[in-house]
Amino acid sequence: MTPAGGMSVQDHVALAEIELCGELIIAASAAAEDRLSQDRIDEVLMSVCP
Template identity: 55%
Template sequence: MGVERVMASSGPRGGGPDQTALDEIELTGELMIAATGSECERLPPERIDEVLLAGAEASDRASHQATDRASDQDGLPG
């Protein structure tokens, strides 16, 4: 019985960053910050919804801004 070796590549991946994963990480961070600032043992569902909705709206705005910047850089009309 041999030892199986797994090699990880630290090189660039073809598709770039996974925007969905990055958004989920950001929203998780927002929830952690909200939980830290809360006096309750658990965040009420209403507060969770408030944090997630605010984070999703901010993410949408950032995504639109990045798309606008990319359009401006390509020199083509929007």
């Protein structure tokens, strides 16, 4: 997003949430089961946000 003044604006919280969602989507697509267990979700999230 570029405001009229030409400066770049970033929402770091939103970017972090998008990264977490992306990691969960990747883990879910690689999983053999239909749903990720709570333990697996925790594992994925902890690997991104130690």
